[in-house]
């Protein structure tokens with residue numbers, strides 16, 4: 196079914212009887228060419244591009260819960276491509292370009308809103324670092340503008356410019372950055388993949404792998420065994436647990452990250468802002484609530500709920516730049532489990548086991564990567580070679596000394 200304005204009007208006039216389920220609910224087949232483990236944004240995007248762009252249609256996505264129950268439905272919806280390093284910036288810029296055409300491509304309203312992302316800076320050295328980052332972004336074809344305090348004041352007059360500890364001296368603005376309705380991304384990719392013939396199987400947990408002779412031949416699931424020529428794991432915060440079933444230990448730790456939404460306000464924040472001297476970022480949803488978040492909770496866990504010390508820390512960061520936050524009531528907060536890699540950058544790679552592939556380590560920045568991650572993973576699965584923008588995302592990069600330490604912080608998940 197093709198969605199359009201005419202379709203909405205027609206259905207409105209005829210009692211809304213013509214809408215069909217957005218995807219089928221098939222039973223698993225005994226065998227597929229590719230089984231994708233994990234029906235988050237990245238798994239569904241992989242299935243979509245694998246079938247639509249690379250013509251592989253005998254594909255299943257196995258999801259242990261329901262579509263959108265993981266981080267794809269829990270994040271704070273920010274997209275951007277403001278990275279510094281060679282291994283990262285071209286990849287994230289590819290992702291932003293895919294976001295820009297996504298709704299027309301999969302014929303679904305994902306509310307892609309390029310309202311701008313502004314990273315505030317509070318000192319002269321930080322301004323210099325942002326100038327360097329802006330140049331790196333422009334070299335990769337991205338947009339970047341360095342603003343001074345006067346420019347920032349025109350966009351966000353109510354920020355605390357003269358804060359005694361963290362005066363706002365300017366910001367790095369990426370106007371093409373913004374927000375996207377997160378769960379609509381999962382639904383849009385699921386619908387698009389289903390239309391190409393992909394089986395999306397919910398409530399189907401992968402509990403083991405069929406590995407013999409150094410090769411993976413399929414998976415064991417809560418709904419029986421499924422054979423596959425290729426098995427593609429992409430389970431975000433569950434990466435270590437799932438890959439341990441294949442006998443692999445990853446350079447990834449799982450941590451909880453919390454998000455917060457206030458009561459609705461009249462439009463006040465035109466875009467996304469981030470605090471440059473601590474971990475705090477904020478945007479306003481189309482319903483009016485301020486959506487914000489900050490640092491991970493800082494201990495290893497698979498629980499999807501966080502603790503109070505980080506709530507205090509995030510709110511302190513918010514109050515340092517946005518004092519109006521103190522007058523608002525918090526409506527909701529929740530947590531998601533983050534696959535924090537040791538250099539803050541992801542993996543899209545084959546494993547040493549033939550036929551077993553891995554995609555993960557997205558830390559708290561994987562939502563914006565969803566289209567490029569799906570596209571590049573599909574490229575790897577279809578052609579058995581990495582996409583040119585994702586050649587650095589290798590599992591052996593710690594052994595070979597080719598880390599992509601975007602922040603230059605070392606193996607410190609809470610600082611990436």
Ligand SMILES: Cc1cc2nc3c(=O)[nH]c(=O)nc-3n(C[C@H](O)[C@H](O)[C@H](O)COP(=O)(O)OP(=O)(O)OC[C@H]3O[C@@H](n4cnc5c(N)ncnc54)[C@H](O)[C@@H]3O)c2cc1C
Nearest residue numbers: 233235236237259265266267270271273401531561562563
């Ligand atoms: C609070 C919060 C805020 C964030 N904010 C942003 C942001 O603003 N911008 C940004 O770019 N990123 C952000 N992120 C990060 C981003 O959400 C993640 O990096 C990204 O969503 C991870 O990829 P995914 O969508 O595929 O993960 P998920 O949606 O978690 O998908 C993984 C799926 O695998 C399934 N699974 C696990 N184990 C199994 C199994 N054994 N068998 C079958 N299925 C299994 C899970 O149920 C899950 O549905 C945020 C994350 C959180 C939690």
